[in-house]
Amino acid sequence: MNWYAIRTIYRFEMARARRTLLQSIVSPVLSTSLYFVVFGGAIGSRITQIDGVSYGAFIVPGLIMLMLLTQSVSNASFAIFFPKFSGTIYELLSAPVSHFEIVLGYVGAAATKSIILGLLILGTASLFVPLTIAHPVWMALFLGLTAVTFSLLGFIIGIWADNFEKLQLVPLLVITPLTFLGGTFYAIDMLPPLWQTVTLANPVVYLVSGFRWSFFGSADVSVAASLAMILLFLTVCLGIVAWIFRTGYRIRP
Amino acid sequence: MTDTPTATQPTPSAASPAAHEAPIIQIDKLDKTYASGYQALKSIDLEIQRGEIFALLGPNGAGKTTLISIICGLVNPTGGRVIADGHDIVRDYRAARATIGLVPQELTSEAFETVWNTVSFSRGLFGKSPDPAHIERVLKDLALWDKRNNKLITLSGGMKRRVLIAKALAHEPRILFLDEPTAGVDVELRRDMWNVVRRLRESGVTIILTTHYIEEAEEMADRIGVISNGEIILVREKQALMRQLGRKELTLQLAAPLAALPDALAGRGLTLDDEGRQLVYTYDAQQDATGIPELLRAVDAAGLEVTDLQTRQSSLEDIFVGLVKERP
Incomplete structure (x- = not known):
């Protein structure tokens, strides 16, 4: 293993986050806090409890997931898209690093950043609403697995995208709608019966449900289903990344 | 590593x-x-x-x-x-x-x-x-x-x-x-x-x-x-x-410009340059007989006065252009 290279890529990416602190940390934390104020504080006080949890607290896991998904994807996609766009990727391709090491560096850094963000949002949320975490180990597991999986997805998008529009396309048109419709702001049984079934086709439902279970002990779908779904995602993303490197798709003609 | x-x-x-x-x-x-x-x-x-x-x-x-x-x-x-x-x-x-x-x-x-x-x-x-x-x-x-x-x-x-x-x-x-x-x-x-x-x-x-x-x-x-x-x-x-591909060029500076190449010098591959003030002779430096002594004698015999002379080795660019041109 070329540990120096992994460390170099990882540090470079973390330094980029520090340089752009406002954009990478402050802005997502602020925007999520606005959700707490509006939905948790202002509107949430008029909504009855869900499964014995106040609405303000109920939306916290979903909001963390929302931020985790979008930030993982945007961090990792930009990290690999930009060198491709500016041409500096030549150095990465000519270096004695394996594909696995490249992914470890970039995806590791992107996942680290979104986990830090997730924890910051959790900390911020606890200032607004009373929170308990029923299963902290599971919470950490879901947090970590989701961050890694969606950073991998971001990496794939960054390789696939050949312009800035495509880079924004998947996060805006796929991830955000799926997250909003994935039970971030409601429990599935609040939907009409038909939509309760349709929504089960939305993968984000399983992520939010599992994560929420680790906080409050109640879930829309079984925890096993949530875990299976995220592991399935992870496997699919790993498969695609392996294929990208094997074929040189869009990076090594 | x-x-x-x-x-x-x-x-x-x-x-x-x-x-x-x-x-x-x-x-x-x-x-x-x-x-x-x-x-x-x-x-x-x-x-x-x-x-x-x-x-x-x-x-x-x-x-x-x-x-x-x-x-x-x-x-x-x-x-x-x-x-x-x-x-x-x-x-x-x-x-x-x-x-x-x-x-x-x-x-x-x-x-x-x-x-x-x-x-x-x-x-x-x-x-x-x-x-x-x-x-x-x-x-x-x-x-x-x-x-x-x-x-x-x-x-x-x-x-x-x-x-x-x-x-x-x-x-x-x-x-x-x-x-x-x-x-x-x-x-x-x-x-x-x-x-x-x-x-x-x-x-x-x-x-x-x-x-x-x-x-x-x-x-x-x-x-x-x-x-x-x-x-x-x-x-x-x-x-x-x-050395191998290099052609050399001999330039003779004439005291008086020529309107045309004298008949006595025709057929030697000479060209007139600089409005008749220069005689340019291209030759292969690798050849045993470059033709230079004969040329100088012929110039002398034709009554041309030479004030200066110089030789120039063709540059890599000349060689290169020649090489690439030869290919289809």
């Missing part, structure tokens, strides 16, 4: 090109056809000797950059094999790439990074432990030391080019590829760059540069390869190439 900084320090004896040594790069039947169907390289065979400066010459689109890109790992070969310093570039890519540094043609850089950070980044990426003393040496050699804390976005084009060279040297490569190193660089900086390359060669680094500036190849290279249409059409020592 277990490489230590000293492990890749070239030995002084490697500085002189030695034909009997195993070549540092061996290319066998290298093919490249892009997905579009475009055949960029056609069964290239080439050997680069340890410690030499090799210039790869060719018009735009000849395949120079594709060839370099394959050796450096940026492009996958379609067929054939490349061995770099004893390592197969595909099977044993780690060891092969660790010995190679690449200075790309395009001026690409991480705009918001400082010179020091970007050069240190390159060293780490190539699996070397941090060595501030080495980075300092490289930056000083390239006259970048004063700029070490500057962000790349603030540097001029010439300085950025130096940064790219510094990045390529950060991991102490034994082979350095320079893809069009002086494209768009002013004359003064070009001379500086040549000096840098010569110093590198003296320290034992093998240098392969591509260029379409003939002047560059003529000035620096030990050997020259000409690539055209994806094929290596010639590889020769520069001196031998110029």
Whole structure:
């Protein structure tokens, strides 16, 4: 293993986050806090409890997931898209690093950043609403697995995208709608019966449900289903990344 | 990686090109056809000797950059094999790439990074432990030391080019590829760059540069390869190439201009130039009989007064244009 290279890529990416602190940390934390104020504080006080949890607290896991998904994807996609766009990727391709090491560096850094963000949002949320975490180990597991999986997805998008529009396309048109419709702001049984079934086709439902279970002990779908779904995602993303490197798709003609 | 900084320090004896040594790069039947169907390289065979400066010459689109890109790992070969310093570039890519540094043609850089950070980044990426003393040496050699804390976005084009060279040297490569190193660089900086390359060669680094500036190849290279249409059409020592293919030109300056060539001098391949003030005679310097004594006697007999004479060896450019033109 070329540990120096992994460390170099990882540090470079973390330094980029520090340089752009406002954009990478402050802005997502602020925007999520606005959700707490509006939905948790202002509107949430008029909504009855869900499964014995106040609405303000109920939306916290979903909001963390929302931020985790979008930030993982945007961090990792930009990290690999930009060198491709500016041409500096030549150095990465000519270096004695394996594909696995490249992914470890970039995806590791992107996942680290979104986990830090997730924890910051959790900390911020606890200032607004009373929170308990029923299963902290599971919470950490879901947090970590989701961050890694969606950073991998971001990496794939960054390789696939050949312009800035495509880079924004998947996060805006796929991830955000799926997250909003994935039970971030409601429990599935609040939907009409038909939509309760349709929504089960939305993968984000399983992520939010599992994560929420680790906080409050109640879930829309079984925890096993949530875990299976995220592991399935992870496997699919790993498969695609392996294929990208094997074929040189869009990076090594 | 277990490489230590000293492990890749070239030995002084490697500085002189030695034909009997195993070549540092061996290319066998290298093919490249892009997905579009475009055949960029056609069964290239080439050997680069340890410690030499090799210039790869060719018009735009000849395949120079594709060839370099394959050796450096940026492009996958379609067929054939490349061995770099004893390592197969595909099977044993780690060891092969660790010995190679690449200075790309395009001026690409991480705009918001400082010179020091970007050069240190390159060293780490190539699996070397941090060595501030080495980075300092490289930056000083390239006259970048004063700029070490500057962000790349603030540097001029010439300085950025130096940064790219510094990045390529950060991991102490034994082979350095320079893809069009002086494209768009002013004359003064070009001379500086040549000096840098010569110093590198003296320290034992093998240098392969591509260029379409003939002047560059003529000035620096030990050997020259000409690539055209994806094929290596010639590889020769520069001196031998110029001697072998070089035509010489003899110019006689006349005291009085001539309106036309006198009949007595016709049929000798002479041309009139400079509005009749110069007689130009082209000949092959390799031939035993150059025809010069006969020519001078004939000029004398024709009653022409010669005030001065000079000879000129044709440049590599003349040779090159001739070579590429000959090909379909």
